Amino acid sequence: MTSSIRTTCAYCGVGCGIAATPTGPRSVVIKGDEAHPANGGRLCSKGTHLGETVGLTGRLLHPMIGSKRASWDKALDLVARRFRETIDRYGPDSVAFYVSGQLLTEDYYVANKLMKGFIGSANIDTNSRLCMSSAVAGHNRAFGEDVVPASYGDLDRADLIVLVGSNTAWCHPIVYQRIQAARAARGTKLVVIDPRRTETCEGADLHLAVKPGTDVALMNGLLAWCEAQGIADPAFMADHVTAPEGFWEHIRTGHDLWTTAATCDIEPALLKQFFELFAATPRTITMFSQGINQSIRGTDQVNAIINVHLATGRFGKPGAAPFSITGQPNAMGGREVGGLASTLAAHMDFAPDNVARVGRFWAAPTMATKPGLKAVDLFRAINEGRIKALWVMATNPAVSLPDAGRVREALESIPFLVVSDIIADTDSSTHAHVRLPAAGWGEKDGTVTNSDRTISRQRPFMALPGEAKPDWWIVTQVARRMGWRNAFAYERPADIWREHARLTAYQNDGARVLNLRAQAAIGNEAYEAMAPFRWGGDAPFAGGFSTPDGKARLVLTRQMDVQAPLKDWPLTLNTGRYRDQWHTMTRTGLAPKLARHREEPLVEIHPRDAQALGIADRDLARVQTAQGHSIFRVAYSEGQRPGEIFTPIHWTDQISSGGRTGLLPRPLVDPHSGQPGFKSTPASIERVATEWKGFLILRGQDAVRLPCLWATKVTVPGGALYEVAGNGDAARLDACLPKGDRVEAIDRTRGTRRVAIIQEGRLAGILIVTRTGLLPSRDWLIGQLSAEGVGATVLAARGPGSQPDKGATICVCFDIGLNQIVAAIRDQQLVDVPAIGKALGAGTNCGSCRPAIANILMQISQETLHAAE
Numbered sequence: 090m091t092s093s094i095r096t097t098c099a100y101c102g103v104g105c106g107i108a109a110t111p112t113g114p115r116s117v118v119i120k121g122d123e124a125h126p127a128n129g130g131r132l133c134s135k136g137t138h139l140g141e142t143v144g145l146t147g148r149l150l151h152p153m154i155g156s157k158r159a160s161w162d163k164a165l166d167l168v169a170r171r172f173r174e175t176i177d178r179y180g181p182d183s184v185a186f187y188v189s190g191q192l193l194t195e196d197y198y199v200a201n202k203l204m205k206g207f208i209g210s211a212n213i214d215t216n217s218r219l220c221m222s223s224a225v226a227g228h229n230r231a232f233g234e235d236v237v238p239a240s241y242g243d244l245d246r247a248d249l250i251v252l253v254g255s256n257t258a259w260c261h262p263i264v265y266q267r268i269q270a271a272r273a274a275r276g277t278k279l280v281v282i283d284p285r286r287t288e289t290c291e292g293a294d295l296h297l298a299v300k301p302g303t304d305v306a307l308m309n310g311l312l313a314w315c316e317a318q319g320i321a322d323p324a325f326m327a328d329h330v331t332a333p334e335g336f337w338e339h340i341r342t343g344h345d346l347w348t349t350a351a352t353c354d355i356e357p358a359l360l361k362q363f364f365e366l367f368a369a370t371p372r373t374i375t376m377f378s379q380g381i382n383q384s385i386r387g388t389d390q391v392n393a394i395i396n397v398h399l400a401t402g403r404f405g406k407p408g409a410a411p412f413s414i415t416g417q418p419n420a421m422g423g424r425e426v427g428g429l430a431s432t433l434a435a436h437m438d439f440a441p442d443n444v445a446r447v448g449r450f451w452a453a454p455t456m457a458t459k460p461g462l463k464a465v466d467l468f469r470a471i472n473e474g475r476i477k478a479l480w481v482m483a484t485n486p487a488v489s490l491p492d493a494g495r496v497r498e499a500l501e502s503i504p505f506l507v508v509s510d511i512i513a514d515t516d517s518s519t520h521a522h523v524r525l526p527a528a529g530w531g532e533k534d535g536t537v538t539n540s541d542r543t544i545s546r547q548r549p550f551m552a553l554p555g556e557a558k559p560d561w562w563i564v565t566q567v568a569r570r571m572g573w574r575n576a577f578a579y580e581r582p583a584d585i586w587r588e589h590a591r592l593t594a595y596q597n598d599g600a601r602v603l604n605l606r607a608q609a610a611i612g613n614e615a616y617e618a619m620a621p622f623r624w625g626g627d628a629p630f631a632g633g634f635s636t637p638d639g640k641a642r643l644v645l646t647r648q649m650d651v652q653a654p655l656k657d658w659p660l661t662l663n664t665g666r667y668r669d670q671w672h673t674m675t676r677t678g679l680a681p682k683l684a685r686h687r688e689e690p691l692v693e694i695h696p697r698d699a700q701a702l703g704i705a706d707r708d709l710a711r712v713q714t715a716q717g718h719s720i721f722r723v724a725y726s727e728g729q730r731p732g733e734i735f736t737p738i739h740w741t742d743q744i745s746s747g748g749r750t751g752l753l754p755r756p757l758v759d760p761h762s763g764q765p766g767f768k769s770t771p772a773s774i775e776r777v778a779t780e781w782k783g784f785l786i787l788r789g790q791d792a793v794r795l796p797c798l799w800a801t802k803v804t805v806p807g808g809a810l811y812e813v814a815g816n817g818d819a820a821r822l823d824a825c826l827p828k829g830d831r832v833e834a835i836d837r838t839r840g841t842r843r844v845a846i847i848q849e850g851r852l853a854g855i856l857i858v859t860r861t862g863l864l865p866s867r868d869w870l871i872g873q874l875s876a877e878g879v880g881a882t883v884l885a886a887r888g889p890g891s892q893p894d895k896g897a898t899i900c901v902c903f904d905i906g907l908n909q910i911v912a913a914i915r916d917q918q919l920v921d922v923p924a925i926g927k928a929l930g931a932g933t934n935c936g937s938c939r940p941a942i943a944n945i946l947m948q949i950s951q952e953t954l955h956a957a958e
């Protein structure tokens with residue numbers, strides 16, 4: 090029997106523990122680790138299906154210089170030489186690293202040390218700039234240190250949980266399940282503040298569909314209400330908090346219930362309900378993520394939330410705290426090593442004392458003395474010719490930065506670009522001069538820190554494929570070749586971990602809460618065996634805040650005017666995530682089961698807005714902003730606020746033509762944090778008429794480029810499904826079909842053409858396009874990819890006795906579709922989620938689809954009610 094290896098999930102900041110049991114060189118059985126404090130054995134749909142993503146499809150297996158394979162020696166020498174030459178000629182600030190919260194702490198530490206201590210520039214920024222930097226800036230302003238003052242255990246102890254700008258049911262599903270368990274066990278109340286009615290709202294007591302960008306007004310209004318009700322906490326404030334001059338006058342002026350309700354466009358009665366609930370509940374947790382951080386007023390929004398908690402004493406006690414929930418698996422570890430351009434190392438900034446201290450510790454020859462360029466400015470500096478060499482690690486900026494069209498220009502024009510990735514062809518790596526194959530999840534070895542400061546090990550359970558190497562190894566090899574052999578002489582991740590731990594403790598007289606002293610002398614075996622542990626404890630600021638006087642700061646925040654709709658851009662574009670995909674889909678995109686939840690990128694729009702523009706549900710539509718345009722499938726949604734549309738961030742040029750969100754957001758950033766305002770870009774939308782539409786199913790995973798207006802790809806069992814639409818002669822798509830026996834059927838009245846390629850009784854590809862007809866169900870055809878003895882009858886597209894259409898997949902674990910759930914509810918009179926679980930199995934494994942099932946139940950009961958009226 091093979092024993093299981095304990096590791097941590099590859100995806101979100103919940104940081105769930107996993108027990109991985111390898112069953113072959115590249116196959117593994119994934120289970121939740123029951124002993125891990127973050128999840129107690131549970132996993133969401135993405136974690137559950139990690140096993141489907143560990144194959145070698147698309148992997149980068151060798152160092153590449155241009156399109157040619159190179160030895161590690163050659164590739165590393167070239168990187169070191171080009172960085173060295175650029176620095177010698179143009180100075181240290183002419184080079185940069187752009188890294189990621191998906192690096193391990195050890196990788197992050199050496200990259201940061203190399204740039205800030207040895208190259209002598211702080212031009213290392215990370216995708217956490219796009220993600221957490223407003224929370225970092227808010228924490229620093231309020232607490233004097235970037236520390237999340239809460240833990241998951243607080244969710245079990247709270248009586249009220251407020252989710253602001255967080256689609257927790259999709260993005261942090263195991264935290265959401267924990268919240269739902271608390272509701273069931275002890276009646277914890279849940280309030281969701283989000284302009285959209287997301288699935289997170291299904292299990293909530295109250296949803297406030299706030300007008301986007303008005304969270305400061307909302308929180309200031311809440312604080313004004315609390316003060317007027319006498320529940321501000323003067324005793325707590327006198328001991329622990331200072332307020333700037335004029336703070337209370339400001340809160341007391343213009344923040345009454347009516348004004349707040351008008352600013353936030355919320356029914357006054359609903360708003361009052363929330364205020365009363367908050368005021369009556371000392372044990373309250375306010376969790377926030379991208380609806381707050383990704384805003385040009387993100388830092389003020391963070392501080393407006395923290396203000397309410399500090400001023401009402403809802404802080405540092407069980408079940409009472411503001412709680413920034415992090416996105417990436419190691420967003421927090423990156424913050425701990427200081428991997429942002431605006432921080433130095435180990436929670437120290439660029440104050441001269443800190444620069445001197447870190448310089449001594451590293452024995453650094455050329456310390457950076459000031460912050461470096463933040464992500465958006467960094468790419469702008471490339472376009473302006475100021476940055477001449479860039480090394481991108483574990484992130485895909487050509488997709489994920491705002492105004493990604495300009496970012497591509499930067500990647501194309503920079504004299505020297507290095508990309509370390511696990512995947513050979515990403516939208517970013519196609520521009521690289523050198524591509525370096527990195528070790529991926531299941532191969533790499535080190536530590537990550539989750540949202541509640543719990544540090545866990547990621548452990549390898551597979552051999553490194555091809556010539557892939559861990560990121561820390563790659564960085565240290567380049568550092569050694571640049572001449573810093575001794576400072577980067579690590580032989581294993583544990584060596585780096587110990588040094589990082591020592592730096593957190595170095596001359597730390599209590600000024601910084603982050604102190605891993607106990608880890609500084611840990612042996613290699615103890616590092617191997619390290620159990621998850623949380624630094625900072627339950628009340629990290631029990632000994633005082635990390636400010637000179639030990640007190641937290643209230644920050645005066647003002648609601649800025651929200652831009653009125655513009656003539657050419659009457660709508661506001663909001664962007665975000667799908668439940669079963671991760672960012673640019675380089676990994677989740679490999680799992681057929683995960684593709685089923687959303688098979689195309691949708692633009693969600695309120696039916697009223699759509700109808701006014703003559704756009705029907707399921708049409709294609711072009712979303713346009715001042716930065717660019719992309720095409721999406723239209724999905725009517727009553728849960729959208731009129732005036733707002735929503736698109737997903739996941740599709741790239743590798744898996745779509747024209748369906749990319751990244752081109753659209755404007756590159757405006759928060760003045761304190763530099764975080765882009767991804768959630769609100771002025772936009773317009775118009776219907777795209779195409780002469781034909783259809784789909785293509787291909788066996789295998791070879792990448793094909795489809796010559797048509799719109800194409801999107803998802804992985805299905807045994808192959809890939811492309812949705813296509815376009816104008817002119819659809820026959821040009823035939824070029825994408827493989828070789829083999831060809832069968833064809835044409836229905837001239839409907840303009841339908843079906844072409845199948847069969848190789849030795851197996852379906853190799855099928856293309857179905859139509860001008861006016863209906864398209865057959867994809868499910869049965871996808872099933873034919875793994876069937877034997879396939880013949881020309883496949884063109885009929887529905888096998889004898891085949892199942893009725895299951896509808897859109899809701900439960901990916903048991904492959905249960907919408908139509909099946911609706912039928913079961915109607916036929917068996919099912920009234921709740923557990924009953925549906927009993928009848929169909931849906932929702933009984935990972936549980937990620939339970940909010941969706943609750944939503945279906947609600948819609949059916951509303952329809953029944955309407956019918957009865």
Ligand SMILES: Nc1nc2c(c(=O)[nH]1)N[C@H]1C(S)=C(S)[C@@H](COP(=O)(O)OP(=O)(O)OC[C@H]3O[C@@H](n4cnc5c(=O)[nH]c(N)nc54)[C@H](O)[C@@H]3O)O[C@H]1N2
Pocket residue numbers: 101102220253254255256257259260261282283284285287299300301302303304378379380381415416417663664665666667668669670671672768
């Ligand atoms: N399935 C999945 N899970 C993920 C990820 C993924 O790619 N896929 N990525 C991970 C990462 S890195 C991150 S950062 C997290 C992000 O997790 P979340 O922050 O939960 O996700 P988002 O979908 O980006 O946005 C959250 C919500 O903010 C709302 N919002 C927009 N504008 C406003 C506003 O003005 N005010 C308020 N109150 N709300 C607003 C949006 O409507 C949206 O529902 O998810 C992590 N988990």
Ligand SMILES: Nc1nc2c(c(=O)[nH]1)N[C@H]1C(S)=C(S)[C@@H](COP(=O)(O)OP(=O)(O)OC[C@H]3O[C@@H](n4cnc5c(=O)[nH]c(N)nc54)[C@H](O)[C@@H]3O)O[C@H]1N2
Pocket residue numbers: 189191192216217219220221379383416417482483484485486488489490491509510511512515527528529530533560664665666671672673674675676738750751754767
């Ligand atoms: N419009 C809009 N844009 C957004 C957001 C939004 O809400 N709206 N959200 C933003 C946020 S919060 C985030 S976090 C970013 C995420 O955006 P990105 O970081 O660009 O997205 P990923 O797809 O996670 O990119 C990770 C890359 O690293 C590779 N990789 C995986 N593991 C490893 C490894 O171990 N080593 C190396 N070297 N490479 C590896 C993957 O193959 C992939 O190419 O997107 C941001 N962009």
Ligand code: SF4
Pocket residue numbers: 098099100101102103104105128131132133134135136137260261262263264
């Ligand atoms: S909630 Fe899901 S994606 Fe996030 S760490 Fe847990 S299993 Fe992984």
Ligand SMILES: [Mo]
Pocket residue numbers: 219220221416417
């Ligand atoms: Mo993120």
